[in-house]
Amino acid sequence: MRSPVSVIAVALIAMVGAGAGCGRNEQNAPAAAAKPEAAPVAPGIISIAPGSPQLAQIRVEAVKTLDVPTDEVVAPGRVGINPSHSSRVLLPVPGRIASVMARLGDAVEENQPVLTLESPDADGAIGSYRQAEVAERQAQATLVKAEADFQRASDLYEHRAVAQKDLIGAQNDLAQARAAVEAARTSLAQASRRLELLGLRPTDSKPRIVVRAPIGGKVLELNVAPGEYRNDTTAPLMTIANLSTVWMTSEVPETAIRLIRPGERVVITLLAYPGETFAGRVARMADALDPQTRTLKVYVEMANPQGRFRPEMFGTIRHAGALRSLPVIPRSAVVQEYGRAVVFVERAPGQFERRDITLGSAAGSSLPVLTGVQAGDRVVVDGAILLKDR
Template identity: 55%
Template sequence: MKNALLVAALTASAAACGGRAATPSGTGSMAAPAPNVVVIPADSPMLAQIRREPVRIAELPTDEVIAPGKIEANPNRVSKVVLPVTGRIATVLVKTGDAVKKDQPLLTLDSPDADSAMSAYLSAEATVMQMQAALGKAQADFDRASDLFEHNAIAKKDVLTADSALAQAKAALDQGRASREQTLRRLAVLRLKPGDFQQQVVVRSPLAGKVLDLSVVPGEYRNDTTASVLTIADLGTVWVTSQVPESYIRFVQIGERVEIRLVAYPGEVFDGLVSRIADTVDPQTRTVKVQAEMDNRGGRFRPEMYGSIHHIESVAKTLVVPIGAVVENTDSRTIVFVETSPGRFEQRDVSVGKRAGDVVRVLSGLRPGDMVVVDGVMLLKGLVRHT
């Protein structure tokens, strides 16, 4: 009886000090702790460092195409803004990253081309007025000639001459009006009011979006009307562009939904829609460019973010555990810790498959409902005794 009490006391003492289980062996001697088992008393503060989760069954992909990619602005919603005329930048009204509305002023410039456009309009307007006066005279001459001919006062050829002059006056007026319309269109492009000299040219945003690039400063003179001075992009939708190996491209179809995962948001999965598949294979990498469109009305996704496209072909039910539950032992075995009873943790060898997000497939060594340690694994690994 005394020996039994002594063994029980020593067992409790060993568990409290080292967290390891002990059992009697022989008469009056202490047995070695059970191998690969850690016992932590209920009142030990170490228990607060340990979190468990049950082994569960989940549906995971069994055939999946994964291709790295990055976010790009939707090219159908990107505008490279150029200057309509040459001139000196007067003011820059936006900066990179600003949100802008359609037709919002972006910058102003002083341009001699603006005055030239205004002069051309005024000249065309004066010509039209002259042509209108000439047409009025030609019409009056024709009417008078017709009246005189009816009274046998002039010959037929005089009427024909007046009619020809009237037709020429009408044609000249039509041509003058066309020229004036052309100058008005030019003023409209420059957003200038007819007849007002010394106006600054205001460059406005062609669409609502964000300023992605800005390459001008006030005071700079620009004489190239083909070079972009800033870029506006509507990021309400973005594209994820990836390179899919040619051996997998048969699985991907335009219009299909894919999963998008981004480095910036670990553990989150986003929906995408395949919008474009290139018609050619890259001869160097043997890959095909695939682009998937994502809804970005929340503004979380930014161009140049890295991520991956996941195209799932089939799924199957399988055992999974959180990735944090699985560690490698000193002899390169894969292990987990299972709580077999309150405070008793058993190290168990497992075989695992591919990782899927924040979980990993379990191929053998566990059963559904087993309580595996998720937080505190390294603590238990340091306490366990190996045989």
């Protein structure tokens, strides 16, 4: 039989053990509460408990529709000069550059002198003009005499004072004199035209050939300096371009050629002017593809009244096809999983379904969806990343 003291000791030990057990249960309670609040309840469905801090960070919106292009061409491009509004300045004849009157970047008017040239051809051109001038005067004098001789022969023939052969001879001389005058006038006109092209006058004693700007515009390239002697009349001395219009040259992929045609309007963006868009028109398309890149050169004309577009600027051209009503979602709604575009659709409060989607070309700040969601679906637009790994 146990003594009262033993019974009391056993009771105390039991009470202490029970208290320790209660303490362990209380310590384990927070650990149980710290378990993930989101647990899959069905394939592709994620559940988050009501009142969860994660749920408070998630925002959903109903999917809307927007008219977006069914097909769109987006290609890089580079600004260049309009070839129909540019010209290269060449030497008319070999010679020494006496002076250059235009600098790089200068604006010049059409027919404005841009350089002068000393050349033996200048002396030769003036000499040829003077010879043609003398020949024309001599031909005129011969014609006057021939006309007088013919008139005298005609009068004498009427009075039977000369034979018919004398009249015919005078008539032939007159015809030859008239032909000689026409030939002399042609030679004089050619000599005069050559002086005009060289910027010379017949009275110049120390002639310098004046080279003039073929068009009005800006000097974009300058490859000449005073004192140089140039023999090559095919090498450009300067390039002048009218930049009131410029061309954007782009290379469109072979798969997108069918979507663009000459005369169509395109939208242009330039790296130099972020956030701005500009209008352009397809001026022409190349006849053959680049065999290496499988692209076709497309030339887009842009009006440039303020001179903001400068050659060698980079940008893109964008051409939209027919419009089609499609569901659109914000970019923030899309997450990438193993190369797939995924969104989370709210099925019920705290219940989200993972869906694969197919996206179209971006339409501003929104993304058109070809498959996967439809108008009215409630999609997570903020906090989708919180659901990605669940």
